[in-house]
Amino acid sequence: MAQLLLIEDDERVRSALLRSLRDLNHQVASAPDAMTGLRAAIDHRPDLVVLDLGLPDLDGSQMLRMLRGVSDVPVIVATARDDEDEIVRVLGSGADDYVVKPFTAKQLDARIQAVLRRTGGGGGERDSTVAVGALRIDPRGRSAHLDGTALELSPKEFDLLHYLASRAGEVVAKRQLLTDVWDLPFGGADKTVDVHLAWLRRKLGETAQAPRFLHTVRGVGVKLVDPTAGDER
Known part of the structure; x- marks a missing residue:
């Protein structure tokens, strides 16, 4: 069971993803803005972060760079932005994957499992x-x-x-x-x-x-x- 941190400012999207990911047997905490999410990532050390880019206090790409300065936690960017240059820039800044909204919880779960397999997240023999x-x-x-x-x-x-x-x-x-x-x-x-x-x-x-x-x-x-x-x- 993965320990996830969802950083998403849209309350409806956040609530729906929390419910769906928990139904898929993940333990999920959430944050509505970048600085709350950054503190949670540092304090609670999740297995993986799901990060929106359009956050109210700080652009998610800026938060990603700050997070990468203190942690190597895997990050999946989940956003409505589908510009190719933006995708390349964010992946180059340290994101492990990029998924464009809208997507289903099962699609996101498949990405989570793939990133955790690659990075060895969640502990176990792959460490x-x-x-x-x-x-x-x-x-x-x-x-x-x-x-x-x-x-x-x-x-x-x-x-x-x-x-x-x-x-x-x-x-x-x-x-x-x-x-x-x-x-x-x-x-x-x-x-x-x-x-x-x-x-x-x-x-x-x-x-x-x-x-x-x-x-x-x-x-x-x-x-x-x-x-x-x-x-x-």
């Missing part, structure tokens, strides 16, 4: 360091090391590497990666996965033609393996 051969991944610190050397990964590269390493030896379909890592449950471009895999391979010191950790299973998907465990080609 543990993942080790595959000489590769070490720390989900809490969002860091990865190979042979003791830190890997410089983008947020999505880290998410992809952590996802595959957590399922070492398991073949994962690209469509499954699009669903779980990119949060695209209705499909997307396989090319997105291919590009990120190519970037990861370069940073892991390998190529598709000479793989070490990342092995493509033609027509099925990709798997991450321990290269010291034997020939996995």
Whole structure:
């Protein structure tokens, strides 16, 4: 059960979401403005924050930047603003996801579950360091090391590497990666996965033609393996 903080100034929307999210087995606290929400996020340390942008005392994007200065709590921005530049700016400021109103509680719940899977929110086994051969991944610190050397990964590269390493030896379909890592449950471009895999391979010191950790299973998907465990080609 996730501990959520809903920051929403519209009383009708706030009440409806509180009721619906609680019906979906979440524990939810709420705040009607940015500063109340910021204090609640710091004091109560929720698993995830759902943040509206159109708040009465401070724009939600400003509050997000303030929150990011003191906390790495996952944040889903839930707003009526659908401008692409705004979405890119807010995601770049530290939001983990962005959903445009109107949406159903079930749609929001699916986003919440996906973000918590990616970030390890709510505690549990995903907080543990993942080790595959000489590769070490720390989900809490969002860091990865190979042979003791830190890997410089983008947020999505880290998410992809952590996802595959957590399922070492398991073949994962690209469509499954699009669903779980990119949060695209209705499909997307396989090319997105291919590009990120190519970037990861370069940073892991390998190529598709000479793989070490990342092995493509033609027509099925990709798997991450321990290269010291034997020939996995």
